[in-house]
Amino acid sequence: MTNKEKYKQAFSVLHPSEDICLEVERMAIMSRKASFKTAAAFVTVCLLMVCAGGMAYATDVGGIQRTIQFWLNGEMTNATFEFDSDGNYVISYPLEDGTMGERGGGGIAYERDGSERPLTEDEVLESLNDPEVVYEDDGKVWVYYYDQKIEITDRFEDGVCYVEVSNGDKTLYMTIKYKDGWCSSPHKYQSPASFN
Known part of the structure; x- marks a missing residue:
């Protein structure tokens, strides 16, 4: 018989007291609660990141929108200017009959090395003049x-x-x-x- 078997046989007759068993169970429950709280916090953070990312994506889908003033047919006009990262824009402005008119466009600029790039927002706004x-x-x-x-x-x-x-x-x-x-x-x- 090996030492391991001898220890098993000697201690197999011993049983822990009731208080020790309850303490072990209470510690296991607290450990599970802590794990659950950590998992809940992790899930909450993940959901917040997904929601914030979705809102950022939804905001970027339409591009940047703001109110501008520009000259239209010799008149200063208030308009809504929407610009996207590809250099495209849409301008919405009120017409005399109360309806909305719309203009749009975009374009590219050529760099000195011959490469193309989308127009920047400032370049588009300058071209409106x-x-x-x-x-x-x-x-x-x-x-x-x-x-x-x-x-x-x-x-x-x-x-x-x-x-x-x-x-x-x-x-x-x-x-x-x-x-x-x-x-x-x-x-x-x-x-x-x-x-x-």
Whole structure:
């Protein structure tokens, strides 16, 4: 017989007192309660992280939305500007008849190394101040730049019109082809053959 077997045989006749058994059971219950509290705290933290992540995702789905003022057809207009990380934007603004008008767009910029990147929010907002050429149904042609409204319908010669616009700080020289595009430069009028 080995020592292990001898110890088993000697102590097998001994039984713990009732108080010791109750203490062991009480300690086991407290241990389970502590484990349950730890698990509950862990589950709560996980749920909070999932909910917060879901809210952040829902917020980002529509992009960043804020109220801006921009020049529209020579009038300062309040609008809702929504921008996403791909450089796309949507502007919603009230029309005279009470309905909402909408404009949108986006674009890319080319880096010096030739790589493309989405436009930043600041670049998009700056482009909202670019001049605009509008062809109306009645045949009239207008140039809008900040608070300026210039009718250029009768200025076209051989399908081309040259217009100088200024906002006080910046002067632009516009070359406009009738219903065939336009360009502007801060230095000089561009040749109609240089674009489109």
